[in-house]
Amino acid sequence: MMVEEGNRSLGTRINEIRRERGMTLADLEETSGVTKGYLSQLERGIKSPSLETVEKVARGLGVYLSDLVLETRGSEDSPEALPPALAEFVRECEQGGIPLTAADVKMLVGIRYRGKQPKTPHDWAMLFYLIRGMTV
16 A cells, blocks of 8 residues: 555644644544544555545644644645645634634635736735635
8 A cells, every 4th residue: 555755744743743632543533523543544644634634633633724734745635735825824814713614725725816826825815805705
């Protein structure tokens, strides 16, 4: 079974945080709603999780989504492939008490304007608020 580097990095990060908090896989299963078997495969880099699963794990660990995804890199469709400016926007939202949902992040990752993604956290914010019909 082949293990992708991005999956291994994300899994390692999950394992590190879980152990720092003194949690077992059973504890994390209880707090996240993700099964122990799947969590074990995540930690070993065998599974490539959806954004929704990573969000559940982050909540179960009591950390921001960005705490898990910003330190890793992965495939085009994985949460760890966030462009740096988008990752910063996600972090700013979380720190401001308005965390983005996994669906929001997934939607933003796929956006291109004139073939390119926004270059700054402010650009991402403007785009997000425009799409959501909100004011900055």
